[in-house]
Amino acid sequence: MVDLLSGCVPYKEEDVKKYNELKWWEGLTFGDLLDRAADVHPDKEAFVDRVTRLTYGEAREKVNQLAIGMMDLGIQPKDRVMVQLPNWNEFVFAYFALQKIGAITVLLIDRYRQYEINHLTNITGATYWVVPVKHKKTDYTPIMDDVLKENPGIKKVITVRGERAGEKFESLEGLMAKADMTQENLDRLVQRRPDPMQIAHMGPTGGTTGAPKVVPRSHNSLVTGITYCSRSWEQSNLDINLIAGPIGHDLSFSKGFMGSIITMGKVVLLDSPDNKSICETIQQEKITSIIWVPTLAQRLLQYEDINQYDLTSLQKMHSAGGASHPGMVKDVIDKLNCKFFNGYGGTEGPTTITRINNDLETICGTVGRPTCPYDTYKVIDPFGKEVETGKQGELVLKGPGVFTGYYENPEENKTALNEDGFFKTGDLARIDENGYITLTGRIKEMINRGGESISSTEIEKLITLHPEVAMVAVIPMPDEDMGEKACAYIQPTEGSQLDFDNVIAFLKAQDASVLQLPERIEFIDEMPYTGAQKLDKRTLREDIENKLKTEAQMA
Missing domain, CATH: 3.30.300.30 (ANL, C-terminal domain)
Known part of the structure; x- marks a missing residue:
């Protein structure tokens, strides 16, 4: 068995055996995914932001440079590293470099401030932090100073697009420049490849009802969930995917960013989700696919200048993270002339989506069916008993694409998972005879x-x-x-x-x-x-x- 990070709930032995034997877990790490894409399409443009454009081959080279620089800095396997970056290509470098050396990324959205950062540092035991010096109107300098004062255990802050003096600070650009790309260092990097059973990633939950909880995900589990989702809504290597929501949010990260890499498509990272920037980007980059929350879709539809742009390249839109109301869905289909995929998901692993051949009633009235056919979804009554098909109850799930418990939070895990290991979503739902799920409310709301x-x-x-x-x-x-x-x-x-x-x-x-x-x-x-x-x-x-x-x- 893998020496799992302390504080994480392991998968049950019988489940591990089943998932591996049936190849539901493919045994791939996140670093493997980038390497595979770079091997297949080294010269294909893959990552675009406002500053740089990179092919898969160029991105891998920069990732390897930073990975060597991070090893030289002293980052060890299983060290927790907070990554708090806007939608910049430096996110690509930082995320995959950490994955390649076996460190664990703690994803923070760029809007988190001292309260959330201190809370997550305390929970995760993070000892490194990747953060910009400045982004738009936000100067992170006083935020860094406050967080370091409260968390002396942070060894280094890796600054991005700027430098700071002091022993606690290193710049991402400096680490890459100093990296010696010798065969010996590249071999050392290969030796740091983590076991796919190990924790790769920690994602905070939304935190709208209190301080964020932390969801640890193994390479196997998270790669499995993302892979089947990308297949379910037919992402392909021809797609040009726009990420306008924060990359640190699970929907943008998993369905958009990582889904693009798994299918070897192209990612356009936009760090300003205003309607003008979105329309300009769709027109200029010939965007084919958007992944975001319904509120951003609704805002775009209400944009008074929308007809001034050529948005005809847009073929499909995946929306989750909130209710997609029928009027909005119809407007997306009619006004933007693109396919709409209604979805549901969470950092813990639930992922459902409508399919390309579904009728309008299904798209508007349901959130589709589970993307991973090997995850089990059920609806239960208040006593934990599964209800009849079509009856309302709490939606619960378990499987190779689902987490097994919150990090360092045994009290929460007592109520969040039942004795069989099913995650209790807190959402009320019905499942019909074809497996399509209709959300009917939230228990807490x-x-x-x-x-x-x-x-x-x-x-x-x-x-x-x-x-x-x-x-x-x-x-x-x-x-x-x-x-x-x-x-x-x-x-x-x-x-x-x-x-x-x-x-x-x-x-x-x-x-x-x-x-x-x-x-x-x-x-x-x-x-x-x-x-x-x-x-x-x-x-x-x-x-x-x-x-x-x-x-x-x-x-």
């Missing part, structure tokens, strides 16, 4: 109104049908008598005259039940978003609680 459980997701779906609604989020609102009531935050379309009565009348016209009528509506100019560009419902809950307190004081 269900509104408990006087004992009645009301799905905020279902109310959101109904409100989104209104032509003057741009975005909607439904949250539980504290109430002395009923416990909770439904409050809808609505971002109207430009020029809209929406009011409470208008929305309620519309819902009644849709035959909504009285339970699906929000008892309060807040109209706002723009929704708050997390760093991963998901709707930030925690901020909305805090807002309505503050409003209620103020109103009570004034009463």
Whole structure:
């Protein structure tokens, strides 16, 4: 057995034997994936950002240079290294260099600040940190100083696109320049190839309901999940994939970035997700495929200058990480003339997606079926018993593409996984006879109104049908008598005259039940978003609680 990193939950021996014997695990590392692509297509353009364009062969050479530089710096196998970079090609160098020397990457989105970084440093025991000196308006210098002050265990900060003086700092560019590409060093690099059973990657969860938890993934497990997802929505070596969401977020990283490398396609990294930059990039780079969250898709569709650009190269869009409402899906298909793939997933490993031949009803009404045919998905009742086909319950899963527990978090693991090792997603769902999954709500986000459980997701779906609604989020609102009531935050379309009565009348016209009528509506100019560009419902809950307190004081 592999000497697994302490604090990680190992796969059960019988599962390891099964996954290996049936070749569900192919025994590949992330470093192997880059080398394979570079062997097959050394001269093919592979990675593009605002500054550089690199072929697979050029990228491998730079990765090997940095890997040798990192070994000389003293980074050891299983050392945890935080990688906090924008959508730059330096992410490619840092991520794969660490994979090749057997270190473990801890992915941070570029918007994380002292609180999240200190928290993740403490949990993971990270001793190195790769971070830019500056990105756009953010100067990371004071952030570095604060984090180093709180975490003396960090040995080195590797700065990117800039240098800092001091014994704690090395520049990524300097490490690459100093690397001696001798055969001896290249042989030393080969010897550092990790066992595919070892932990390769730690991904924080979103953290919108508290401090992030850490999801450790082995090479075998994460490569398996990404491989089958890329096949399910037919990524190919002809695709030019645009990554506009943060590369440190699981959706962008796994489905977009790594899916492109597994299929030997081309990745265009865009570090500004504004509509103008996105449209310009699609037009200039002839983008064929986009991977992102529904909020970014919705923003693009509402862009008033969208018709000024040639977006005809776009063939498909994969959206997950939030609800893709029917109106938006239809607009993507009709206005952008491209295929839409509705998906669902998480850092822990759940991955489902609709297929290219699905009808509109399936695409709008479900999140598809599991991408990895060897992962087992079930729906269970509150007592842990599997329910009948088509009945609602909690979605749980287990398999070669799924994690086995949070890092250094035994208390969380007691409730997150059942005794058979199935991950409990916390999502309410139905699975039909063909394996297609319909999400019906989230257990933690269900509104408990006087004992009645009301799905905020279902109310959101109904409100989104209104032509003057741009975005909607439904949250539980504290109430002395009923416990909770439904409050809808609505971002109207430009020029809209929406009011409470208008929305309620519309819902009644849709035959909504009285339970699906929000008892309060807040109209706002723009929704708050997390760093991963998901709707930030925690901020909305805090807002309505503050409003209620103020109103009570004034009463």
